[in-house]
Amino acid sequence: MTTAARALTDADIANLSLYLSAQLPALGHAGATHSAAASGKPFRDCPDCPELVPLPPGRFVMGSPPSETGRFGNEKQHVVDIAASFAIGRFDVTFAQWDACVRDGGCRAYNPSDDGHGRDTYPAVNVDWDDARAYLAWLTQKTGVRYRLPSEAEWEYAARAGTSTARWWGDGLTRDDANYGPDVCEQQTNCGGYAQGADKWMYSSPVGSFPANPFGLFDELGNVWQWTADCWHDDYTGAPGDGSAWDAAACSRHVIRGGSWSNVPSFVRAASRAAVPTTVRRGYLGFRVVREMPEGEVGQLAKSP
Template sequence: MSGLFISYRREVDAGWAGRLAADLKRDLPDRLVFHDIASIEIGEDFGIAIERALGHCAVLLVVIGPGWLNVQHPHGGRRIDDEDDWVRIEILAGLKGNLRVVPVLMGGASMPRGNQLPDALKPLVRRNAHEITDKRWDYDVGELVKALGRIPAHGAGRIVAPPAVTPPPHIPVAHDLPAPGTVFRHGPDFPELVVLPAGRFLMGSPENEEGRSTDEGPQHEVTIARPFAVGRYPVTFAEWDAFVAAGGTRHKPNDEGWGRGRQPVIHVSWKDAQAYLAWLRDQTGQPYRLLSEAEWEYAARASSQTRYPWGIDPGKNKANFAGSGSQGSKRQTSPVGSFAPNAFGLHDMIGNVWEWVQDTWHDNYQGAPDDGRAWEEGSDSRVLRGGSWFDGPVICRAAFRLRNSPDDRFYVLGFRVCCAPPIV
């Protein structure tokens, strides 16, 4: 049993945990990486799924950010003091079992002192921690990978069961979403969704960013006040063809000979996207819609503020765009999920296909909403974000914006869904 289980506070540490999980999956391809709730299938019992996963693991990585210890329960008091708290249950199970428990300190966090922890968790302070800093992320993760490679797999395959609790129901509805990081879907023919946390970010690009256009400013702070669910991938041909088969539309887009299935759907207009979303609402009873432009950029950046979600430079094989080094570069779309996800667990936010958002076009952000709402006054043109397989690296920056008529259908145009009530 050689798997790695990542435990984290979804309210405050989801970004770090997601990035760490992606790096470990890349650098340790022969090790199962259980990314906590993000690896639990819809409808599974939390306690049983966690117990089963820990039984396959040799290491429990406890991600600890600056706010980890003091996250508050909705009914008052610290979550860590609640015997039904899932992070507490995971750590306790690891300490009682035959796993190596490794605290991973993120964002400058310090190891909690014994008198700050519940009695049951005080043994955690005796476990040697590993620090990962943002400035030296790649080096620090590399050192962790080396250390993990030296930890032998445990042979017993046994883990002491967590304390008996009654798990909360796992009903993914948009008005009462699961915790950030959860992956779910409302049916086999519908898009997979990832729950994103609430947060704040700087929208647009700074004036000194290479390749910047004036319509990307002024840079301004936007607050996303509540979690929301976003398509894990752009809508695929398989999902669109299910829409056609159900009689929801007669429009069967041309796939240009690149294949259907997991290829992102193309040749769809903003109005086509709205028809698909109306069908999803009718089929599921859930508030499906397009992302606002602000929500899209928040989701794409995933706590980053650089030109690309992964850094300043375009890099190689990070996404599908011209000059990216990917197989589809300047040739065609790639199957969704061909590249590593961003820190929120979203794939293909950059490149592959342009993604329609709800907003109408404005020449700059003067007067733009600061709460994540779609900005729909004025122009008839609609905004597209993210770039495509055909476009170069400057166009595929996180801040770049494009506009088209809502009736346009081209071989670079697709979209991604959101499931959350509109911000009003």
């Protein structure tokens, strides 16, 4: 397969789905084709470092079918082959982890506001793309291994966790599934059912407040948007087919993924994507880390108790 992403015909998609279903056991979730055992045991490189989940290489269908409710026109389906194992944050980076970076002299000494929503185990927000990279540079220097933002393809691969539906649990969305909401909700009471079920929070929620996906990752959908490494492109024409980040000269906007507490359901889908200026800081925008996995280390982690 070439490094350029390949657009799929309906027959291609059907054949690939059948192949994956035959090769990997179902999980009991709609559309699931990978076993949760395909991900490794969580680990962390230091006490203040984010907890990580190792993920294997694999092939998946990125994007959404025309029949998916809420889809946008920039989500055309195509095959991506994730070429190498990588470890991804089990949770979004929290304020506690960000503040540890600042105390240690990293993160450009920037103390982002939590907008009164909560700190400690709440996701770090009001960080722009370069702020996130400063945190990753601190982790890299501290641990001696490379940390970075996930590529857009890696993010969707991790969010889907082997599933092919709009969301890893299926096509629907309830207040027990994720932290999401209407576009505007200014009142703490009488908010049209904004705070219901497991979603007790008007704004962001502590990480891990909702169920994990089959890879053991929390809050991939909802709570806060997440930065990716990719520069924004209007569609997937010419995108890398190996899962690497898609850059561009003089990039001023980057891709964010996952949706947030402020968004309606159409944004809280595995295929949903949006563009924001690199310098934007918002109370609904955070990030999670990726840590590269040398080939020998993958085997060592698999053997660890």
